Amino acid sequence: MGLLDDWLPSSLARHGDPTRPSVTLSYAQSLDGSIALHRGEPLALSGPDSQKLTHQLRxxxxxxxxGIGTVLSDDPRLNVRLVAGQNPQIVVLDSxxxxxxxxxxxxDSKPHVFCVASASREAQRKLEQAGAVVERQSDPAAPQVELPKMLARLKQKGIRSLMVEGGGRVISSFLSENFVDRVVITVAPQYVGGYKALVLPLVVMxxxxxxQVKKFGKDYVIWGEVGRETR
Ligand SMILES: NC(=O)c1ccc[n+]([C@@H]2O[C@H](COP(=O)([O-])OP(=O)(O)OC[C@H]3O[C@@H](n4cnc5c(N)ncnc54)[C@H](OP(=O)(O)O)[C@@H]3O)[C@@H](O)[C@H]2O)c1
Structure with missing residues (x-):
């Protein structure tokens, strides 16, 4: 079964939660589960074939x-320049x-940036001038962006499918709050011994x-749906 032409469309179509977009978690890791050597530094793990797959997934x-950690370290453009297709709407968690x-x-995009109630109004004004759409959450006690409200807001804006690319803290939040419907993980056959994809112990595993697994160039891509009974 092909990942992109068969499995992904049918998996996205099966999504049944009307309150939020369907969530695909996708990142590249080493054999030991590292996504970077040091937190806050980019590390190229994927080869050209799996990079192209990532753009197709986008x-x-x-x-x-x-998360803002990834923006500050990698300065990603998050577009689909390696393939034909539409750029997805960018969303940044940036309290x-x-x-x-x-x-x-x-x-070249107008990211939707989610922040908390106490975030600077001046920073908001400047970001909006630069083209961003700032979504300020209302709970004065929340230290970070609240995922359930953020996901509900995206759904309200008409977004039905969301690809979560990282980094470690965001991956950990989505998994620990059970908001991942499916994963597409690139495993590069190398050891790194660095910053791991999961930075929190999970209560539900x-x-x-x-x-399923397929070789893309030098890398192995593993994909599948998260078991419903574990949620
Ligand atoms: N190999 C890969 O596929 C891959 C992909 C992406 C990134 N990376 C690597 O991952 C590293 C960055 O990871 P990271 O863990 O430092 O940063 P991150 O997960 O990208 O961003 C984390 C930050 O997002 C903000 N945030 C707001 N609401 C959040 C919530 N509910 N849950 C989690 N975070 C929330 C927090 O900062 P505030 O409190 O300031 O909002 C938090 O510190 C870099 O080295 C990058 O190169 C690797």
């Missing part, structure tokens, strides 16, 4: 989400509006049902 989703006005994503 094009198959309506939105793509990263205190630290997104730099020089971020590459501001050049999601299992991937009927996981």
């Amino acid at each position: 094009a198959a989703h309506e939105a793509i989400l990263v 205190q509006l630290r997104l730099p006005l020089t971020a590459s994503m501001l050049i 999601p299992e991937i049902r009927n996981a």
